Amino acid sequence: MDPAEKILSRERMDQWIAAEKAANRRIGFTCGSFDLLHAGHVQYLGAARELCDRLMVAVNSDASVSRYKNLLRPIVPERERMYVVAGLASVDVVTRMEEDRPLSLLLRWKPDLYIKGGDYAEDSLRSADAVKEYGGKVAVVKSGFETSSSKLMDRIGLLSAHAEPDIATDISDSQGVQGLVLLDRDGTLIRNVPFLHDPAKVELLPGVIDGLLKLQAAGLRLAIITNQQGIGLGYYTVQDFIAVNQRLLRELGAHGVRISKIYFCPHSLAEQCSCRKPATGMITRAMREFGVTPEQTFLAGDSDDDMQAGADAGCQTVRMGEEGFGPAADLVLSLSRHIGR
Numbered sequence: 001m002d003p004a005e006k007i008l009s010r011e012r013m014d015q016w017i018a019a020e021k022a023a024n025r026r027i028g029f030t031c032g033s034f035d036l037l038h039a040g041h042v043q044y045l046g047a048a049r050e051l052c053d054r055l056m057v058a059v060n061s062d063a064s065v066s067r068y069k070n071l072l073r074p075i076v077p078e079r080e081r082m083y084v085v086a087g088l089a090s091v092d093v094v095t096r097m098e099e100d101r102p103l104s105l106l107l108r109w110k111p112d113l114y115i116k117g118g119d120y121a122e123d124s125l126r127s128a129d130a131v132k133e134y135g136g137k138v139a140v141v142k143s144g145f146e147t148s149s150s151k152l153m154d155r156i157g158l159l160s161a162h163a164e165p166d167i168a169t170d171i172s173d174s175q176g177v178q179g180l181v182l183l184d185r186d187g188t189l190i191r192n193v194p195f196l197h198d199p200a201k202v203e204l205l206p207g208v209i210d211g212l213l214k215l216q217a218a219g220l221r222l223a224i225i226t227n228q229q230g231i232g233l234g235y236y237t238v239q240d241f242i243a244v245n246q247r248l249l250r251e252l253g254a255h256g257v258r259i260s261k262i263y264f265c266p267h268s269l270a271e272q273c274s275c276r277k278p279a280t281g282m283i284t285r286a287m288r289e290f291g292v293t294p295e296q297t298f299l300a301g302d303s304d305d306d307m308q309a310g311a312d313a314g315c316q317t318v319r320m321g322e323e324g325f326g327p328a329a330d331l332v333l334s335l336s337r338h339i340g341r
């Protein structure tokens with residue numbers, strides 16, 4: 001069956017409801033935007049269907065999602081969101097909801113049961129009262145999953161800040177980049193913890209926020225370039241590494257610092273890859289993707305390998321000293337004033 005057959009206009013829904021009521025079937029109603037359908041939705045709709053004989057789902061229109069959630073949402077257009085919801089075995093019929101709240105639909109169809117997701121407990125008391133008034137019941141179904149569309153979006157944002165190793169991509173908004181600062185992570189931005197994989201151990205080094213803000217203000221783009229041999233050796237996973245970066249990006253982001261990309265080498269020394277510093281793979285790739293020349297590229301790091309890699313790639317290198325990140329940032333700034341503008 002094509003799920004589209006389950007999507008009904010309001011007028012056809014009127015007929016469907018009348019027929020189901022005539023057959024003495026208990027009708028459940030629920031609604032939502034279902035923007036990025038996830039396990040929590042599927043579990044919730046399955047549980048809702050258990051409470052009734054027929055489940056109808058009103059899916060918020062694009063305009064209503066923009067209004068009540070966020071101007072930039074939804075991600076998925078209403079036609080496709082309705083189609084996906086209709087594809088679930090637990091769902092009998094789907095309709096579009098233009099309204100922000102389901103009150104008028106509830107009064108039109110008077111379902112036996114108005115079912116809400118657990119996280120919406122407070123949000124539609126007026127609808128609940130109206131349902132009780134015509135003799136219907138309200139049920140709240142708790143989701144068994146922690147996930148949400150917003151969390152998925154955060155996750156997608158985080159992952160897209162990471163460069164996938166060895167797959168060439170272009171950074172489309174690179175026009176007009178004044179210069180690029182490639183930053184080593186461990187020992188340069190954050191305290192060096194051997195094989196760091198615990199986000200709780202992320203500790204920014206002195207001067208990092210101020211220094212990065214200055215570089216950013218000078219029109220320089222910031223990217224991280226880091227060896228993560230611990231992944232290749234099996235000491236921690238890529239996901240552990242990403243979780244550490246999430247913590248770092250969050251702390252930097254809270255101060256207005258934006259890291260455009262994270263390049264990482266997940267290989268062990270034995271794998272003899274071309275990305276692990278002092279090899280230049282990550283640097284040449286970053287320069288290509290940001291559309292900058294070696295003269296416009298600065299590498300700030302704390303190790304011999306960083307300095308070697310930067311020099312071999314033809315970049316200007318700045319070594320972190322004992323005084324923290326501030327002096328290194330100042331040096332990059334003064335060097336960047338001399339690049340051809």
Ligand SMILES: [Zn+2]
Nearest residue numbers: 265273275276
């Ligand atoms: Zn590598």
